[in-house]
Amino acid sequence: MKLVIVESPAKTHTIGTYLGSSFKVVSSKGHIRDLSTTGKYGLGVNVEGDFEPNYIPIPGKKKDINALKKDIKECDFVYLATDPDREGEAISWHLYDALGIKDEMYDRIVFNEITEGAVKEAFNHARKIDYDLVKSQETRRILDRIIGFRLSKLMQSKTGGKSAGRVQSVALKLIVDREREIEAFVPEEYWTITAHFPSFDSNLEKYKTEKIELHTEDDVQKVLESLSNDFKIESIEQKEKNRSGVMPFTTSTLQQACINKFNYNSSKVMSIAQKLYEGINLGSETVGLITYMRTDSTRLSPVFINDTFEYIKSEFGNEYVGAVKKGKKKENVQDAHEAIRPTSIHRTPESVKKYLSSEEYKIYSIIYARALASLMKDAKVLATTVILDNNDYKFKTTGQILIFDGFLRAYKEYSVSNDVILPDFNKFNGIVSTDDIETEQKFTKPVSRYTEATLIEEMESLGIGRPSTYATTMKTLKDRDYILVQEKKFHPTEMGIETTDKLQEFFSNIINVEYTAEMETDLDKIAEDNLDNIKVLKAFYNEFEPLVKKAFTEMEKKAPKLTGEKCPECDSDLVIRRGKYGEFTACSNYPECKYIKQEKKEIVTICKCPKCDGDIIEKKTRRGKVFYGCNKYPKCDVALWDEPTGELCPECNSLLVNKKDGVKCSSCEYTK
Numbered sequence: 001m002k003l004v005i006v007e008s009p010a011k012t013h014t015i016g017t018y019l020g021s022s023f024k025v026v027s028s029k030g031h032i033r034d035l036s037t038t039g040k041y042g043l044g045v046n047v048e049g050d051f052e053p054n055y056i057p058i059p060g061k062k063k064d065i066n067a068l069k070k071d072i073k074e075c076d077f078v079y080l081a082t083d084p085d086r087e088g089e090a091i092s093w094h095l096y097d098a099l100g101i102k103d104e105m106y107d108r109i110v111f112n113e114i115t116e117g118a119v120k121e122a123f124n125h126a127r128k129i130d131y132d133l134v135k136s137q138e139t140r141r142i143l144d145r146i147i148g149f150r151l152s153k154l155m156q157s158k159t160g161g162k163s164a165g166r167v168q169s170v171a172l173k174l175i176v177d178r179e180r181e182i183e184a185f186v187p188e189e190y191w192t193i194t195a196h197f198p199s200f201d202s203n204l205e206k207y208k209t210e211k212i213e214l215h216t217e218d219d220v221q222k223v224l225e226s227l228s229n230d231f232k233i234e235s236i237e238q239k240e241k242n243r244s245g246v247m248p249f250t251t252s253t254l255q256q257a258c259i260n261k262f263n264y265n266s267s268k269v270m271s272i273a274q275k276l277y278e279g280i281n282l283g284s285e286t287v288g289l290i291t292y293m294r295t296d297s298t299r300l301s302p303v304f305i306n307d308t309f310e311y312i313k314s315e316f317g318n319e320y321v322g323a324v325k326k327g328k329k330k331e332n333v334q335d336a337h338e339a340i341r342p343t344s345i346h347r348t349p350e351s352v353k354k355y356l357s358s359e360e361y362k363i364y365s366i367i368y369a370r371a372l373a374s375l376m377k378d379a380k381v382l383a384t385t386v387i388l389d390n391n392d393y394k395f396k397t398t399g400q401i402l403i404f405d406g407f408l409r410a411y412k413e414y415s416v417s418n419d420v421i422l423p424d425f426n427k428f429n430g431i432v433s434t435d436d437i438e439t440e441q442k443f444t445k446p447v448s449r450y451t452e453a454t455l456i457e458e459m460e461s462l463g464i465g466r467p468s469t470y471a472t473t474m475k476t477l478k479d480r481d482y483i484l485v486q487e488k489k490f491h492p493t494e495m496g497i498e499t500t501d502k503l504q505e506f507f508s509n510i511i512n513v514e515y516t517a518e519m520e521t522d523l524d525k526i527a528e529d530n531l532d533n534i535k536v537l538k539a540f541y542n543e544f545e546p547l548v549k550k551a552f553t554e555m556e557k558k559a560p561k562l563t564g565e566k567c568p569e570c571d572s573d574l575v576i577r578r579g580k581y582g583e584f585t586a587c588s589n590y591p592e593c594k595y596i597k598q599e600k601k602e603i604v605t606i607c608k609c610p611k612c613d614g615d616i617i618e619k620k621t622r623r624g625k626v627f628y629g630c631n632k633y634p635k636c637d638v639a640l641w642d643e644p645t646g647e648l649c650p651e652c653n654s655l656l657v658n659k660k661d662g663v664k665c666s667s668c669e670y671t672k
Helices: 009-019 062-073 086-098 116-125 131-158 168-184 217-226 251-262 266-278 302-315 349-355 358-374 408-414 452-462 470-479 494-507 513-527 533-554
Strands: 002-006 023-027 033-035 055-057 077-080 106-108 189-197 200-207 230-243 379-390 393-404 431-433 437-443 483-486 489-492 561-566 573-579 582-587 605-608 615-620 626-630 644-648 655-659 662-665
Touching: 002 009, 002 062, 009 023, 009 116, 009 266, 023 062, 033 131, 055 086, 077 086, 086 106, 086 131, 131 494, 131 513, 131 533, 168 452, 168 470, 168 489, 168 494, 168 513, 189 217, 217 437, 230 393, 251 266, 251 358, 251 452, 251 470, 266 358, 266 470, 302 358, 349 358, 358 408, 452 470, 470 483, 489 494, 494 533, 513 533, 605 644
Parallel strands: 002 023, 002 077, 077 106
Antiparallel strands: 033 055, 189 200, 189 437, 200 393, 230 379, 230 431, 379 393, 483 489, 561 573, 573 582, 605 615, 615 626, 644 655, 655 662
16 A cells, blocks of 8 residues: 555545555655744754754644554555645655655655546656755744744834745835825826817827826816817827737736735635635536646746647637746745646536535635636737817827637636727818817825735735745735725734844845845755755854844834823723733833723623523633633533534524525534
8 A cells, every 4th residue: 555645634535546555655744843932042953963953743633643653653654745835845855754654665746637547647757855945944933933023023012013034024114105205296187188079088198299197286277278079190000919818827817816906915815715626526527727837937838829729629619729938037936846737628617517615616716717728829009190180289089899719719718808999080071179178187196005915016026925925915914903904905003113123233235125136046056955944044144143232232113002090000091912812001110010991891691601501702812803602511512613603403403593605504514
């Protein structure tokens, strides 16, 4: 019996059906080990001993590790089949090391898609663990631990901020810098003049050959006094142009498109894509519908390209067959595996729709359409520009007519169209007339605040973070109360601004775009065996740690906020402090006076407990997450994450709960 270890439990059944009874497929359920919190500053890293990491089992994972050890003993060979990226390579090494797997007893296999052909083919390219990739991931983890632990403790003690991080703090700085740019912006008045005709509009652009700028109402009035109702058609220029097609999705472009089109956040996009990658039961088979969804590459496999060219030819005609597009070469692109694409171009969205949720269908459809469109010909438009003259004032009208839809045949639903169909100007005999001339006062506007989509786009263009980090970074900024999202725009909070300012005061040479992007480049070089990881860590730490010590000594501590109340024990002012589990009210005379105001908690009763005579009430974990449990705890252990309806399941007598997709039983598979 051969053992195959994958990361996700969702993959085990899918891959198991491909490999048959001579293989046992099990899951590590992600990482099994992480850095400890022992040693200097609780880093779990021996900084004086060449940054040797101290790994321990992740809490709750000892049971999984023991089960995997038992599986290994029962099998005669092990295949480590974790995800095809640096994180996956590191997980394979942790499994190899923690489970005591012998060199001659294992191979590492990778596949970019979970289909029968791809999985079986992976065994023909088995190899050993790539230790350069492991060192790169380990270096990133150590850097993030050092920066995260040291700066987070600093922020908590000095500002009340909850955390800081290598990528997170730079992303926050972008948001704060943008807000300051908006605050400093001084609007300037300008006016526009538009001539409205029955079937088109024309805007004032020039006076004679000079571009015209109207800054006041007096400027506008002078122009109006010079205009007549008749406009001479001075020139008509028509030019056939190509409308460039699209590249297949990377992680960031998929997130951007789905945020804009479906209003999903990046975490939700990645969660749905993960399900599509791991495998969907299509009745006759279980198969992964898309390739691996964490990638910065736009490359497509030759097999997929050839299959898609044939599909385009048969479905749309030979005139729609395009060419493989070459994207602009970007720095910091790993290109470890393909773009995100369907595993088969013949598996159309409509053919699998009945097996998918509405959200899965939307994500699969846009991935499918994008990959298909990327191999189709450019669209062609007839671009038209018309210049109208009125006493030397030049009005301009533009429009374009789609004359060949090309890639839009597959991607029109997701493409922003700017087609404006203009009339045949030749029928006007050189003159068009109107007395409908509109003037409008406007003011220049500052740059827009970041949305989740535009911040991800900016981070990618600047080389900050990696495909696997974008969604986590967005979530952290929200969870730490560093930003507020209003009308999809990111607004930094007072805490976010203060945290950024303090970090810039002491760490401006490290918490910045250039340093962070350079660090990503160094991690790439480590992965390619072109740079020593210990040298990178030493150079960083020798620069970083003195700055931290200086900041702990010199950074001014934020004074606690007064509540306006007096301490009942010593008559000092009461203040709001921040502790491990959030804010609380206490005496400002601490430690001489240790008074803490006990807040009265409102108990929200949901329904009767089905197990005893108690009540199900709303509770919170230490981290503030809401759950529902019996008020008779610990005598009664009923606890639920989803809000109970108060009704009992007719099949097992457990509580029914509100799920996103309807009312379901909290214990069995009953759906109301």
